[in-house]
Protein backbone atom coordinates (compact mmCIF):
# COMPACT_ATOMS: atom_id res chain seq x y z
CA UNK A 1 0.00 0.00 0.00
CA UNK A 2 2.15 2.83 1.28
CA UNK A 3 0.83 6.31 0.90
CA UNK A 4 2.95 9.29 0.04
CA UNK A 5 3.15 11.06 3.38
CA UNK A 6 3.15 14.42 1.66
CA UNK A 7 -0.11 13.70 -0.10
CA UNK A 8 -3.27 14.19 1.94
CA UNK A 9 -5.71 11.32 1.58
CA UNK A 10 -9.22 12.15 0.45
CA UNK A 11 -11.86 9.48 0.65
CA UNK A 12 -15.41 9.99 -0.53
CA UNK A 13 -18.37 7.91 0.64
CA UNK A 14 -21.59 7.90 -1.36
CA UNK A 15 -24.76 6.57 0.20
CA UNK A 16 -27.98 6.52 -1.80
CA UNK A 17 -30.92 7.74 0.27
CA UNK A 18 -33.63 5.14 0.94
CA UNK A 19 -32.32 3.50 -2.22
CA UNK A 20 -34.88 0.82 -3.11
CA UNK A 21 -37.80 3.08 -2.17
CA UNK A 22 -36.29 5.98 -4.12
CA UNK A 23 -35.98 3.84 -7.25
CA UNK A 24 -39.64 2.86 -6.95
CA UNK A 25 -40.63 6.51 -6.54
CA UNK A 26 -38.49 7.44 -9.53
CA UNK A 27 -40.07 4.79 -11.75
CA UNK A 28 -43.62 5.42 -10.51
CA UNK A 29 -44.18 9.15 -10.06
CA UNK A 30 -47.54 8.53 -8.39
CA UNK A 31 -45.60 7.11 -5.42
CA UNK A 32 -43.60 10.27 -4.81
CA UNK A 33 -44.41 11.90 -1.49
CA UNK A 34 -46.07 8.69 -0.28
CA UNK A 35 -44.75 6.26 2.33
CA UNK A 36 -43.13 3.46 0.30
CA UNK A 37 -41.87 0.31 1.99
CA UNK A 38 -39.82 -2.22 0.02
CA UNK A 39 -39.24 -5.63 1.52
CA UNK A 40 -40.47 -9.16 2.00
CA UNK A 41 -44.26 -9.16 1.75
CA UNK A 42 -44.83 -12.61 3.23
CA UNK A 43 -45.88 -13.35 6.73
CA UNK A 44 -42.29 -13.37 7.94
CA UNK A 45 -41.07 -10.66 5.58
CA UNK A 46 -38.66 -7.99 6.71
CA UNK A 47 -38.47 -4.36 5.60
CA UNK A 48 -35.49 -3.74 3.36
CA UNK A 49 -35.89 -0.01 2.76
CA UNK A 50 -38.45 2.55 3.90
CA UNK A 51 -38.86 5.92 2.18
CA UNK A 52 -38.42 8.99 4.35
CA UNK A 53 -42.20 9.45 4.27
CA UNK A 54 -42.54 5.95 5.78
CA UNK A 55 -39.78 6.58 8.32
CA UNK A 56 -41.93 9.39 9.74
CA UNK A 57 -44.28 6.60 10.90
CA UNK A 58 -41.43 4.83 12.69
CA UNK A 59 -40.85 2.26 9.93
CA UNK A 60 -37.22 1.27 9.40
CA UNK A 61 -35.18 -1.41 7.66
CA UNK A 62 -34.88 -4.86 9.27
CA UNK A 63 -38.29 -4.37 10.92
CA UNK A 64 -40.82 -7.17 10.35
CA UNK A 65 -43.16 -6.12 7.53
CA UNK A 66 -46.14 -7.06 9.69
CA UNK A 67 -45.09 -4.46 12.23
CA UNK A 68 -44.54 -1.89 9.49
CA UNK A 69 -48.09 -2.51 8.24
CA UNK A 70 -49.43 -1.74 11.71
CA UNK A 71 -47.37 1.45 12.03
CA UNK A 72 -48.14 2.62 8.51
CA UNK A 73 -51.41 1.03 7.32
CA UNK A 74 -51.67 3.37 4.32
CA UNK A 75 -48.11 2.70 3.17
CA UNK A 76 -47.35 1.29 -0.27
CA UNK A 77 -45.73 -2.11 0.30
CA UNK A 78 -43.65 -3.43 -2.60
CA UNK A 79 -41.52 -6.51 -3.26
CA UNK A 80 -37.93 -5.64 -4.20
CA UNK A 81 -36.88 -5.54 -7.87
CA UNK A 82 -33.19 -6.28 -7.49
CA UNK A 83 -32.41 -6.30 -11.20
CA UNK A 84 -33.66 -2.71 -11.46
CA UNK A 85 -31.72 -1.66 -8.34
CA UNK A 86 -28.57 -3.26 -9.74
CA UNK A 87 -29.06 -1.28 -12.94
CA UNK A 88 -29.33 1.97 -10.95
CA UNK A 89 -26.30 1.00 -8.85
CA UNK A 90 -24.28 0.30 -12.01
CA UNK A 91 -25.16 3.76 -13.35
CA UNK A 92 -23.88 5.31 -10.11
CA UNK A 93 -20.68 3.25 -10.20
CA UNK A 94 -20.08 4.36 -13.79
CA UNK A 95 -20.30 8.00 -12.71
CA UNK A 96 -17.93 7.39 -9.78
CA UNK A 97 -15.37 5.66 -11.99
CA UNK A 98 -15.05 8.79 -14.12
CA UNK A 99 -13.56 10.53 -11.06
CA UNK A 100 -11.20 7.82 -9.78
CA UNK A 101 -10.08 4.33 -10.76
CA UNK A 102 -10.37 3.26 -7.13
CA UNK A 103 -14.04 2.66 -6.36
CA UNK A 104 -15.11 0.17 -3.71
CA UNK A 105 -18.81 -0.70 -3.77
CA UNK A 106 -19.97 -1.82 -0.34
CA UNK A 107 -23.46 -2.76 -1.36
CA UNK A 108 -25.91 -1.75 -4.02
CA UNK A 109 -26.36 1.65 -2.44
CA UNK A 110 -22.97 2.57 -0.99
CA UNK A 111 -19.44 3.03 -2.27
CA UNK A 112 -16.09 4.50 -1.30
CA UNK A 113 -14.04 6.42 -3.82
CA UNK A 114 -10.39 7.25 -3.26
CA UNK A 115 -9.93 10.81 -4.52
CA UNK A 116 -6.36 11.11 -3.26
CA UNK A 117 -4.24 12.88 -5.85
CA UNK A 118 -7.11 13.68 -8.21
CA UNK A 119 -6.83 17.46 -7.70
CA UNK A 120 -4.61 17.94 -10.72
CA UNK A 121 -7.19 16.29 -12.92
CA UNK A 122 -10.46 17.45 -11.42
CA UNK A 123 -9.59 20.49 -9.34
CA UNK A 124 -10.18 20.89 -5.58
CA UNK A 125 -11.64 17.76 -3.97
CA UNK A 126 -14.36 19.77 -2.25
CA UNK A 127 -15.65 20.78 -5.66
CA UNK A 128 -15.31 17.21 -6.95
CA UNK A 129 -17.50 15.99 -4.08
CA UNK A 130 -20.20 18.51 -4.99
CA UNK A 131 -19.90 17.56 -8.66
CA UNK A 132 -20.25 13.82 -7.92
CA UNK A 133 -23.33 14.56 -5.83
CA UNK A 134 -24.83 16.70 -8.59
CA UNK A 135 -24.13 14.19 -11.36
CA UNK A 136 -25.62 11.24 -9.48
CA UNK A 137 -28.69 13.30 -8.69
CA UNK A 138 -29.22 14.53 -12.23
CA UNK A 139 -28.05 11.50 -14.23
CA UNK A 140 -29.74 8.76 -12.20
CA UNK A 141 -32.60 10.87 -10.86
CA UNK A 142 -31.96 9.41 -7.40
CA UNK A 143 -31.14 11.22 -4.16
CA UNK A 144 -27.85 10.50 -2.42
CA UNK A 145 -25.66 11.75 0.40
CA UNK A 146 -21.94 12.30 0.11
CA UNK A 147 -19.24 12.45 2.77
CA UNK A 148 -15.67 13.56 2.06
CA UNK A 149 -12.92 13.15 4.64
CA UNK A 150 -9.30 12.07 5.11
CA UNK A 151 -10.23 8.39 5.63
CA UNK A 152 -12.98 5.79 5.30
CA UNK A 153 -14.08 5.95 8.93
CA UNK A 154 -14.67 9.69 8.75
CA UNK A 155 -16.10 9.69 5.20
CA UNK A 156 -18.76 7.16 6.21
CA UNK A 157 -19.67 9.21 9.29
CA UNK A 158 -19.73 12.37 7.16
CA UNK A 159 -22.22 10.93 4.66
CA UNK A 160 -24.48 9.96 7.58
CA UNK A 161 -24.36 13.54 8.84
CA UNK A 162 -25.10 14.72 5.28
CA UNK A 163 -28.34 12.71 5.12
CA UNK A 164 -30.67 13.17 3.43
CA UNK A 165 -29.48 14.61 0.19
CA UNK A 166 -26.48 16.59 1.37
CA UNK A 167 -22.71 16.80 1.09
CA UNK A 168 -20.61 16.95 4.25
CA UNK A 169 -16.87 17.58 4.16
CA UNK A 170 -14.53 16.97 7.10
CA UNK A 171 -11.11 18.59 6.86
CA UNK A 172 -8.16 17.25 8.85
CA UNK A 173 -8.27 20.25 11.21
CA UNK A 174 -12.00 19.77 11.88
CA UNK A 175 -11.82 16.09 12.80
CA UNK A 176 -11.96 16.53 16.58
CA UNK A 177 -14.83 19.00 16.45
CA UNK A 178 -16.73 16.77 14.04
CA UNK A 179 -16.32 13.58 16.09
CA UNK A 180 -16.68 14.91 19.64
CA UNK A 181 -20.50 15.29 19.79
CA UNK A 182 -21.32 12.02 17.94
CA UNK A 183 -22.70 9.16 20.03
CA UNK A 184 -20.13 6.36 20.37
CA UNK A 185 -22.60 3.95 18.78
CA UNK A 186 -22.00 5.64 15.44
CA UNK A 187 -18.43 4.28 15.26
CA UNK A 188 -17.76 1.08 13.30
CA UNK A 189 -17.97 -2.01 15.38
CA UNK A 190 -19.44 -0.25 18.40
CA UNK A 191 -22.60 -2.29 18.74
CA UNK A 192 -25.31 -1.89 21.36
CA UNK A 193 -23.37 -4.06 23.80
CA UNK A 194 -20.16 -2.04 23.61
CA UNK A 195 -22.16 1.20 23.71
CA UNK A 196 -23.94 0.01 26.86
CA UNK A 197 -20.67 -0.97 28.48
CA UNK A 198 -19.26 2.45 27.68
CA UNK A 199 -22.40 4.25 28.90
CA UNK A 200 -22.16 2.42 32.23
CA UNK A 201 -18.73 4.01 32.57
CA UNK A 202 -19.97 7.48 31.68
CA UNK A 203 -18.79 7.37 28.06
CA UNK A 204 -21.57 8.52 25.73
CA UNK A 205 -19.98 10.56 22.96
CA UNK A 206 -16.83 10.13 20.90
CA UNK A 207 -15.50 13.15 22.82
CA UNK A 208 -16.02 11.24 26.09
CA UNK A 209 -14.26 8.23 24.57
CA UNK A 210 -11.31 10.37 23.63
CA UNK A 211 -10.88 11.29 27.27
CA UNK A 212 -10.42 7.64 28.29
CA UNK A 213 -6.88 6.36 28.79
CA UNK A 214 -5.58 3.71 26.39
CA UNK A 215 -4.73 1.43 29.33
CA UNK A 216 -8.27 1.75 30.68
CA UNK A 217 -9.80 0.86 27.28
CA UNK A 218 -7.41 -2.09 27.15
CA UNK A 219 -8.64 -3.33 30.54
CA UNK A 220 -12.31 -2.88 29.59
CA UNK A 221 -12.27 -4.39 26.10
CA UNK A 222 -9.00 -6.28 25.69
CA UNK A 223 -5.97 -5.21 23.67
CA UNK A 224 -7.34 -5.37 20.11
CA UNK A 225 -10.75 -3.77 20.64
CA UNK A 226 -9.29 -1.32 23.15
CA UNK A 227 -6.68 -0.11 20.69
CA UNK A 228 -9.26 0.12 17.91
CA UNK A 229 -11.56 2.27 20.08
CA UNK A 230 -8.64 4.51 21.02
CA UNK A 231 -7.81 5.05 17.35
CA UNK A 232 -11.41 5.62 16.27
CA UNK A 233 -11.92 8.19 19.03
CA UNK A 234 -9.18 10.17 17.31
CA UNK A 235 -10.56 9.65 13.81
CA UNK A 236 -7.58 7.47 12.86
CA UNK A 237 -8.08 4.91 10.11
CA UNK A 238 -5.61 3.96 7.41
CA UNK A 239 -7.56 1.16 5.74
CA UNK A 240 -7.26 1.41 1.96
CA UNK A 241 -10.10 1.63 -0.54
CA UNK A 242 -10.21 -1.72 -2.33
CA UNK A 243 -11.32 -1.39 -5.88
CA UNK A 244 -13.27 -4.34 -7.24
CA UNK A 245 -10.71 -4.63 -9.99
CA UNK A 246 -8.12 -5.76 -7.43
CA UNK A 247 -10.26 -8.53 -6.14
CA UNK A 248 -9.40 -12.04 -7.15
CA UNK A 249 -11.77 -14.91 -7.23
CA UNK A 250 -12.00 -17.86 -4.88
CA UNK A 251 -12.81 -21.26 -6.23
CA UNK A 252 -12.53 -24.92 -5.50
CA UNK A 253 -13.06 -27.96 -7.63
CA UNK A 254 -12.98 -31.67 -7.07
CA UNK A 255 -12.47 -34.56 -9.47
CA UNK A 256 -14.37 -37.51 -8.03
CA UNK A 257 -12.85 -40.96 -7.81
CA UNK A 258 -16.16 -42.31 -9.06
CA UNK A 259 -18.55 -40.40 -11.30
CA UNK A 260 -21.59 -38.88 -9.66
CA UNK A 261 -25.05 -39.70 -10.93
CA UNK A 262 -28.30 -38.09 -9.94
CA UNK A 263 -29.23 -34.53 -9.22
CA UNK A 264 -29.46 -35.08 -5.50
CA UNK A 265 -25.88 -36.31 -5.17
CA UNK A 266 -24.54 -33.60 -7.43
CA UNK A 267 -26.41 -30.93 -5.49
CA UNK A 268 -25.05 -32.25 -2.23
CA UNK A 269 -21.47 -32.12 -3.48
CA UNK A 270 -22.01 -28.61 -4.82
CA UNK A 271 -23.19 -27.51 -1.40
CA UNK A 272 -20.05 -28.93 0.17
CA UNK A 273 -17.92 -27.00 -2.29
CA UNK A 274 -20.00 -23.85 -1.76
CA UNK A 275 -19.45 -24.14 1.94
CA UNK A 276 -15.69 -24.53 1.49
CA UNK A 277 -15.39 -21.43 -0.72
CA UNK A 278 -17.71 -19.43 1.57
CA UNK A 279 -15.44 -20.29 4.49
CA UNK A 280 -12.40 -19.00 2.62
CA UNK A 281 -14.32 -15.88 1.64
CA UNK A 282 -15.18 -15.16 5.26
CA UNK A 283 -11.59 -15.85 6.35
CA UNK A 284 -10.42 -13.17 3.94
CA UNK A 285 -13.13 -10.74 5.08
CA UNK A 286 -14.65 -10.52 1.62
CA UNK A 287 -18.13 -10.68 0.17
CA UNK A 288 -18.95 -12.18 -3.23
CA UNK A 289 -21.19 -10.67 -5.86
CA UNK A 290 -21.01 -13.54 -8.35
CA UNK A 291 -21.32 -17.32 -7.93
CA UNK A 292 -20.07 -19.74 -10.60
CA UNK A 293 -20.29 -23.45 -11.01
CA UNK A 294 -18.34 -25.76 -13.24
CA UNK A 295 -19.47 -29.22 -14.28
CA UNK A 296 -17.43 -31.74 -16.23
CA UNK A 297 -19.16 -34.88 -17.37
CA UNK A 298 -17.53 -38.25 -17.84
CA UNK A 299 -17.30 -37.53 -21.59
CA UNK A 300 -15.28 -34.41 -20.69
CA UNK A 301 -17.97 -31.99 -21.83
CA UNK A 302 -17.51 -29.03 -19.51
CA UNK A 303 -20.01 -26.33 -18.67
CA UNK A 304 -19.72 -23.24 -16.51
CA UNK A 305 -22.60 -21.09 -15.40
CA UNK A 306 -22.66 -18.01 -13.28
CA UNK A 307 -25.11 -15.67 -11.65
CA UNK A 308 -24.77 -12.18 -10.25
CA UNK A 309 -26.18 -11.98 -6.74
CA UNK A 310 -28.78 -9.38 -5.80
CA UNK A 311 -26.58 -8.40 -2.87
CA UNK A 312 -22.98 -9.20 -1.92
CA UNK A 313 -22.79 -12.01 0.60
CA UNK A 314 -20.54 -14.42 2.45
CA UNK A 315 -23.45 -16.48 3.67
CA UNK A 316 -22.70 -20.17 3.06
CA UNK A 317 -26.34 -21.15 2.72
CA UNK A 318 -27.21 -18.41 0.25
CA UNK A 319 -24.10 -19.23 -1.79
CA UNK A 320 -24.95 -22.94 -1.72
CA UNK A 321 -28.51 -22.14 -2.82
CA UNK A 322 -27.24 -20.14 -5.79
CA UNK A 323 -24.86 -22.91 -6.81
CA UNK A 324 -27.63 -25.50 -6.77
CA UNK A 325 -30.00 -23.15 -8.60
CA UNK A 326 -27.35 -22.83 -11.32
CA UNK A 327 -27.10 -26.61 -11.51
CA UNK A 328 -30.85 -26.89 -11.97
CA UNK A 329 -30.92 -24.18 -14.59
CA UNK A 330 -29.32 -26.51 -17.08
CA UNK A 331 -30.28 -30.01 -17.99
CA UNK A 332 -28.75 -32.84 -16.07
CA UNK A 333 -27.91 -35.84 -18.21
CA UNK A 334 -28.99 -38.72 -16.11
CA UNK A 335 -27.06 -41.31 -18.13
CA UNK A 336 -23.69 -39.53 -18.14
CA UNK A 337 -21.87 -39.28 -14.84
CA UNK A 338 -20.22 -36.14 -13.51
CA UNK A 339 -16.47 -36.42 -13.00
CA UNK A 340 -15.66 -32.91 -11.78
CA UNK A 341 -17.52 -30.15 -9.97
CA UNK A 342 -16.35 -26.67 -9.06
CA UNK A 343 -17.78 -23.67 -7.27
CA UNK A 344 -16.25 -20.21 -7.65
CA UNK A 345 -16.92 -16.80 -6.16
CA UNK A 346 -16.05 -13.63 -8.03
CA UNK A 347 -16.66 -9.89 -7.95
CA UNK A 348 -15.22 -9.90 -4.46
CA UNK A 349 -15.47 -6.81 -2.29
CA UNK A 350 -14.27 -6.04 1.21
CA UNK A 351 -16.68 -7.02 3.95
CA UNK A 352 -15.97 -3.78 5.79
CA UNK A 353 -19.64 -3.06 5.74
CA UNK A 354 -22.52 -5.33 5.18
CA UNK A 355 -25.19 -4.32 2.76
CA UNK A 356 -28.61 -3.27 3.92
CA UNK A 357 -29.94 -6.77 4.06
CA UNK A 358 -33.26 -8.19 3.27
CA UNK A 359 -32.08 -10.94 5.53
CA UNK A 360 -30.23 -10.04 8.65
CA UNK A 361 -26.57 -11.08 8.37
CA UNK A 362 -26.29 -14.42 9.98
CA UNK A 363 -24.44 -15.78 12.89
CA UNK A 364 -24.86 -19.10 11.20
CA UNK A 365 -21.82 -18.67 8.98
CA UNK A 366 -19.65 -17.96 11.98
CA UNK A 367 -21.08 -20.91 13.88
CA UNK A 368 -20.46 -23.25 10.94
CA UNK A 369 -16.90 -22.09 10.63
CA UNK A 370 -16.28 -22.69 14.31
CA UNK A 371 -17.48 -26.25 14.05
CA UNK A 372 -15.49 -26.85 10.88
CA UNK A 373 -12.30 -25.37 12.22
CA UNK A 374 -12.55 -27.54 15.31
CA UNK A 375 -13.70 -30.77 13.69
CA UNK A 376 -12.41 -30.46 10.14
CA UNK A 377 -13.95 -29.36 6.89
CA UNK A 378 -15.84 -32.62 6.48
CA UNK A 379 -17.59 -32.29 9.82
CA UNK A 380 -20.68 -30.49 8.57
CA UNK A 381 -22.64 -30.58 5.40
CA UNK A 382 -25.77 -28.78 4.42
CA UNK A 383 -29.03 -30.50 3.84
CA UNK A 384 -32.31 -29.05 2.77
CA UNK A 385 -35.94 -30.01 2.99
CA UNK A 386 -37.04 -32.40 0.31
CA UNK A 387 -33.57 -33.70 -0.33
CA UNK A 388 -32.53 -37.05 0.90
CA UNK A 389 -29.32 -37.01 2.84
CA UNK A 390 -27.53 -40.15 3.80
CA UNK A 391 -25.43 -38.60 6.52
CA UNK A 392 -26.99 -37.14 9.56
CA UNK A 393 -26.19 -36.24 13.06
CA UNK A 394 -26.90 -32.73 14.12
CA UNK A 395 -29.53 -30.52 12.63
CA UNK A 396 -30.64 -26.96 12.61
CA UNK A 397 -34.25 -26.45 11.73
CA UNK A 398 -35.89 -23.38 10.47
CA UNK A 399 -37.04 -21.97 13.79
CA UNK A 400 -40.68 -21.55 14.59
CA UNK A 401 -41.13 -24.11 11.83
CA UNK A 402 -44.89 -24.00 11.63
CA UNK A 403 -44.97 -23.51 7.88
CA UNK A 404 -45.70 -26.35 5.54
CA UNK A 405 -42.39 -25.71 3.86
CA UNK A 406 -40.64 -26.30 7.14
CA UNK A 407 -42.73 -29.27 8.09
CA UNK A 408 -41.86 -31.14 4.90
CA UNK A 409 -38.21 -31.30 5.79
CA UNK A 410 -36.15 -34.14 4.55
CA UNK A 411 -38.46 -36.71 3.05
CA UNK A 412 -35.98 -39.49 3.14
CA UNK A 413 -34.71 -38.46 6.56
CA UNK A 414 -38.31 -38.45 7.70
CA UNK A 415 -37.61 -35.23 9.50
CA UNK A 416 -40.46 -33.14 10.69
CA UNK A 417 -40.72 -29.47 11.28
CA UNK A 418 -42.49 -27.80 14.11
CA UNK A 419 -41.60 -28.52 17.66
CA UNK A 420 -41.25 -32.18 16.84
CA UNK A 421 -37.63 -31.95 15.82
CA UNK A 422 -35.74 -33.53 12.98
CA UNK A 423 -36.52 -37.18 12.93
CA UNK A 424 -33.29 -39.05 12.71
CA UNK A 425 -31.04 -36.13 13.51
CA UNK A 426 -29.72 -36.49 17.00
CA UNK A 427 -29.60 -32.89 17.90
CA UNK A 428 -31.56 -29.86 16.83
CA UNK A 429 -30.19 -26.40 17.32
CA UNK A 430 -32.78 -23.70 17.01
CA UNK A 431 -31.77 -20.23 16.00
CA UNK A 432 -33.95 -17.16 16.21
CA UNK A 433 -35.41 -16.40 12.80
CA UNK A 434 -33.25 -13.35 12.29
CA UNK A 435 -30.05 -15.23 13.01
CA UNK A 436 -29.80 -17.74 10.23
CA UNK A 437 -30.41 -15.34 7.40
CA UNK A 438 -32.27 -17.84 5.29
CA UNK A 439 -35.33 -16.66 3.44
CA UNK A 440 -38.45 -17.36 5.43
CA UNK A 441 -40.25 -20.58 4.81
CA UNK A 442 -37.28 -22.14 3.13
CA UNK A 443 -36.40 -24.46 5.95
CA UNK A 444 -32.88 -25.46 6.71
CA UNK A 445 -31.25 -28.42 8.27
CA UNK A 446 -27.61 -29.00 8.88
CA UNK A 447 -26.37 -32.51 9.00
CA UNK A 448 -23.12 -33.68 10.33
CA UNK A 449 -21.12 -35.90 8.06
CA UNK A 450 -18.90 -37.33 10.75
CA UNK A 451 -19.54 -39.61 13.68
Ligand SMILES: [Mg+2]
Pocket residue numbers: 015016017018019109110
Ligand atom coordinates in the same frame (compact mmCIF):
# COMPACT_ATOMS: atom_id res chain seq x y z
MG1 LIG B 1 -28.40 4.05 1.76
